[in-house]
Amino acid sequence: MDNARPVEEMTFREASAELDGIIRQIESNTLELEDTLKAYERGVALIASLQKRLSEAEQKVDVLMGELSGQQDDQIRDTTLS
Amino acid sequence: MVSRGCPTTGVSPTVTQNNIYESGENSASTALSVSAAMALAKRSLESVTVRMLGEVSEVSIKAGYKAAYFTVKDSSASLPCMMWNNRYRACGVQLTVGQMVELEGRFTLYAAKGRMNFDVFSITLAGEGNLRLKVANIAKKLQAEGLTDPARKRPLPLYPEKIGLVTSPRSAAVHDVLRTLRRRFPVATIYLAGVPVEGAQAPVGIIDGMRCVVNAGSQVVLVVRGGGSFEDMMPFNDENLARAIAACPVPVVTGIGHEVDTAIADMVSDFRASTPTAAAEAVSPSRESLDVLFQSQADALATGVRRIIAAQKAFVERASDRPAFRDPAFLFASEAQALDTSIERLNRAMPAVLEKNAIFIATARQRLVASGPHITEKPQAELSRNAARLDDLSPIKTLARGYSVTRDENGKIISSINQTEIGQRVIVSLADGRLDCKVGGIDEIDLFGRNKEINHG
Numbered sequence: 001m002d003n004a005r006p007v008e009e010m011t012f013r014e015a016s017a018e019l020d021g022i023i024r025q026i027e028s029n030t031l032e033l034e035d036t037l038k039a040y041e042r043g044v045a046l047i048a049s050l051q052k053r054l055s056e057a058e059q060k061v062d063v064l065m066g067e068l069s070g071q072q073d074d075q076i077r078d079t080t081l082s
Numbered sequence: 083m084v085s086r087g088c089p090t091t092g093v094s095p096t097v098t099q100n101n102i103y104e105s106g107e108n109s110a111s112t113a114l115s116v117s118a119a120m121a122l123a124k125r126s127l128e129s130v131t132v133r134m135l136g137e138v139s140e141v142s143i144k145a146g147y148k149a150a151y152f153t154v155k156d157s158s159a160s161l162p163c164m165m166w167n168n169r170y171r172a173c174g175v176q177l178t179v180g181q182m183v184e185l186e187g188r189f190t191l192y193a194a195k196g197r198m199n200f201d202v203f204s205i206t207l208a209g210e211g212n213l214r215l216k217v218a219n220i221a222k223k224l225q226a227e228g229l230t231d232p233a234r235k236r237p238l239p240l241y242p243e244k245i246g247l248v249t250s251p252r253s254a255a256v257h258d259v260l261r262t263l264r265r266r267f268p269v270a271t272i273y274l275a276g277v278p279v280e281g282a283q284a285p286v287g288i289i290d291g292m293r294c295v296v297n298a299g300s301q302v303v304l305v306v307r308g309g310g311s312f313e314d315m316m317p318f319n320d321e322n323l324a325r326a327i328a329a330c331p332v333p334v335v336t337g338i339g340h341e342v343d344t345a346i347a348d349m350v351s352d353f354r355a356s357t358p359t360a361a362a363e364a365v366s367p368s369r370e371s372l373d374v375l376f377q378s379q380a381d382a383l384a385t386g387v388r389r390i391i392a393a394q395k396a397f398v399e400r401a402s403d404r405p406a407f408r409d410p411a412f413l414f415a416s417e418a419q420a421l422d423t424s425i426e427r428l429n430r431a432m433p434a435v436l437e438k439n440a441i442f443i444a445t446a447r448q449r450l451v452a453s454g455p456h457i458t459e460k461p462q463a464e465l466s467r468n469a470a471r472l473d474d475l476s477p478i479k480t481l482a483r484g485y486s487v488t489r490d491e492n493g494k495i496i497s498s499i500n501q502t503e504i505g506q507r508v509i510v511s512l513a514d515g516r517l518d519c520k521v522g523g524i525d526e527i528d529l530f531g532r533n534k535e536i537n538h539g
Binding site: 012013016026029031037058061062064066067068 | 252256269270277294298369380394
């Protein structure tokens with residue numbers, strides 16, 4: 001836990017996977033109390049980071065071929081939902 | 083082709099004529115009523131199912147009618163048709179004048195008017211049949227190769243951070259996908275390959291686009307387009323595209339059209355979504371589910387830690403309840419007991435020891451007391467003897483016997499005549515006082531006791 005990677009450097013999937021592992025570890029009750037508290041701290045940091053990413057992310061679109069046209073307005077109705 | 087209990091390869095003249103002959107022979111002598119004759123004809127007509135191709139020339143579809151009425155024709159004939167509403171709705175074709183249609187049904191007679199028409203069982207748009215056959219053959223081939231095997235289908239990544247999107251860049255579909263991903267999982271980067279999705283070149287373009295987004299690092303690829311006719315969808319039935327999808331190194335999700343029809347691309351893809359939006363949803367976790375997930379994970383963490391702390395606390399409490407901690411004396415009870423025993427033994431032993439000592443001391447004291455007088459006897463005798471001697475030697479005694487001591491003025495004893503001279507003042511001490519004298523003369527005494535006057539003042 002001590003040499004864990006900084007949360008910011010991890011991908012969403014990696015952070016999520018580590019979080020899963022931490023929860024399993026804590027639930028299995030195999031850790032020392034000190035390690036449990038460390039794991040808990042790490043888990044909370046991971047959750048906070050994941051939530052932050054979701055709420056602050058700006059969608060990035062890389063147009064590799066062709067030319068994207070038309071508006072990208074969230075207000076217009078989804079054509080497939082009508 | 084569908085068969086409805088009768089040969090479907092067209093009108094069978096032999097059968098029909100046989101029926102007529104049979105009827106004719108049976109009724110050679112008797113004239114039939116019109117109704118009977120019409121019933122005879124109706125039975126004959128309805129005994130065969132016919133498939134025909136024609137152009138729609140008139141259409142009459144009205145709300146109150148039980149059937150759709152229309153006419154089909156070719157260059158030299160026309161035929162009134164009717165199709166019961168339930169069948170018409172089921173066939174999925176919207177009839178319009180000028181359409182080439184393939185009909186399946188039977189001839190029938192409307193006896194009241196003596197009119198013949200065609201009772202239509204099913205309609206398909208002409209040409210589509212060939213296409214469908216072609217598609218079905220490709221599907222069969224790919225199926226035989228195992229490319230549509232459900233076991234080949236790969237699970238989609240849970241949190242794809244790089245999503246490839248291959249579709250027309252000028253379509254509602256592209257925005258449906260982008261909007262859905264933005265709403266649900268804005269963390270992901272979208273690699274868009276804008277390609278034509280209609281026409282003969284579409285399959286090649288789509289394959290190119292897939293390669294492009296995969297090379298960019300996409301973890302999953304969406305191949306989508308909006309709704310259209312069966313013919314519009316033909317690029318997605320392309321065999322090469324199907325093989326490219328099957329060979330794609332990352333999972334492919336198809337979202338093609340609104341129709342219930344399944345394109346071949348759908349059959350070989352790892353996940354088939356019914357629409358572009360559904361395809362985007364398939365590769366993205368929803369915000370709501372993530373929020374719920376994070377909350378439950380936070381709860382699980384807290385609960386787990388609380389449980390562990392409670393368990394540790396219970397352990398400490400149990401431990402502190404053990405005799406060793408509850409009553410520290412317990413720890414050295416045996417030592418304390420040993421000490422007590424020792425004290426008791428000591429207490430028991432002490433008086434005896436003391437008594438012995440006391441007796442010893444008492445005896446010693448007695449002996450000391452007893453021997454006390456004997457110790458002073460000898461010194462006392464000595465002291466008496468010495469005192470007597472001392473008394474004997476006392477100058478006072480000598481003086482008392484008539485001797486005197488002469489001193490000069492300084493108190494110095496004069497023991498020789500040589501120490502004095504005539505006229506010198508001397509002090510003579512007697513036993514009871516002193517005389518202040520002046521030397522009037524000096525006589526030396528020789529060894530024989532004779533005085534010899536030396537000098538006289």
